[in-house]
Amino acid sequence: MTAPVSAFTGKPSIGRDTQLCMSLSGRPGNAGSRLHNTLYGRLGLDYVYKSFTTTDLPAAIGGIRALGIRGCAISMPFKEAVIPLLDGLEGSARAIDSVNTIVNDDGVLTGYNTDYTAVRDLVARRGIDPATPFVLRGSGGMAKAVVAALRDLGFRDGTVVARNAKAGPALAEQYGFRWLPELPEQGAPMLINVTPLGMEGPQADELAFPVEQIAACQIAFDVVAQPAETPFIQAALAAGKTVISGAEVIVLQAVEQFVLYTGIRPDADAIIDAATFAHGPNVATRLRDAVCNG
The missing domain is CATH 3.40.50.10860 (Leucine Dehydrogenase, chain A, domain 1)
Incomplete structure (x- = not known):
C-alpha cells in the first residue's frame, strides 16, 4: 500500500x-x-x-x-x-x-x-458533568493520567477495574475511587477504556465493554489511538453516544x-x-x- x-x-x-x-x-x-x-x-x-x-x-x-x-x-x-x-x-x-x-x-x-493535559481539556470541552459516574478499565501509566485529570476536574464517583491486584487498588485509592478486579454487571454513564483492547494487533477486534453496557452509557472514552475508531468507539457512535477517542487525545498531547x-x-x-x-x-x-x- x-x-x-x-x-x-x-x-x-x-x-x-x-x-x-x-x-x-x-x-x-x-x-x-x-x-x-x-x-x-x-x-x-x-x-x-x-x-x-x-x-x-x-x-x-x-x-x-x-x-x-x-x-x-x-x-x-x-x-x-x-x-x-x-x-x-x-x-x-x-x-x-x-x-x-x-x-x-x-x-x-x-x-x-502531556497526556494529563489532553485528557483534562477534552473532557472539560465536551461539557461532561463531573457528577457523572464512570467505570475505567486499566491501571498503567495512561490510566494514571486519565484518573488524575478526572479527579482534578471534580469527578468523585468512579470505579477503576484492573486485574492487577497491586496496581489497581493503589491507583484507585490514590485518587479516591473504588477498585474492582473485574467489570461490574452494571456499567456506568461514562465508560473509559485504558487497556490495549481494540488496539491494532492481536486484540484489535475485542470490545472493551459489553454491548449492553455500551448501549446503556452516555459517554464512551477510549484512549486507544490506533485505529482512530476502535470497536468500542464504533459501537458507541452507532448507538449515538458522546465519544472521546484516543486519536483526539494523542493529537492534543x-x-x-x-x-x-x-x-x-x-x-x-x-x-x-x-x-x-x-x-x-x-x-x-x-x-x-x-x-x-x-
Whole structure:
C-alpha cells in the first residue's frame, strides 16, 4: 500500500543540522510521525520525526542522550519503566509517576506528561458533568493520567477495574475511587477504556465493554489511538453516544510535545490539517472545538 503524501513540503532537506525527534512504543504506528512531520513541513522547521520500538529500554534512552535526539514520545508499556533512566521529572510527570515525553537539553533528559493535559481539556470541552459516574478499565501509566485529570476536574464517583491486584487498588485509592478486579454487571454513564483492547494487533477486534453496557452509557472514552475508531468507539457512535477517542487525545498531547521540542505553538488550522492527515477527517472534526477555542 502506498503511504499517504502530505500536502505540506516546506521543510528543509534533511542535513547535519536537522533535529531528530522520535517515539518509543510497544506497537509503533505511523500517526505520530505523520502529525509531527506535517507540522514541521507546514512551519518550515528543520526537524524530522520517526517512530521506534525496543526490547532494550536502557540502551534506547542512552541513545537519545548520546546522539542528541531532541525529544521522544513514550507510549505503552514504557511510561513508568523509563522514569529511573531520566535525569529529572517535570511537575506533570512527577505528580502521577508516569512519563509520555522526554526532552533532551544538551544531554539532560527530563520527563513530562502531556497526556494529563489532553485528557483534562477534552473532557472539560465536551461539557461532561463531573457528577457523572464512570467505570475505567486499566491501571498503567495512561490510566494514571486519565484518573488524575478526572479527579482534578471534580469527578468523585468512579470505579477503576484492573486485574492487577497491586496496581489497581493503589491507583484507585490514590485518587479516591473504588477498585474492582473485574467489570461490574452494571456499567456506568461514562465508560473509559485504558487497556490495549481494540488496539491494532492481536486484540484489535475485542470490545472493551459489553454491548449492553455500551448501549446503556452516555459517554464512551477510549484512549486507544490506533485505529482512530476502535470497536468500542464504533459501537458507541452507532448507538449515538458522546465519544472521546484516543486519536483526539494523542493529537492534543502531541501538540504539547511539539511545543516542548520546538518552542513553537502551531495555530489551529495547522493542527487540524495535521490531524486530518494523521488520523482522518472524523477525528479532526471532533477536535475542532478543542483547538479552535483553546
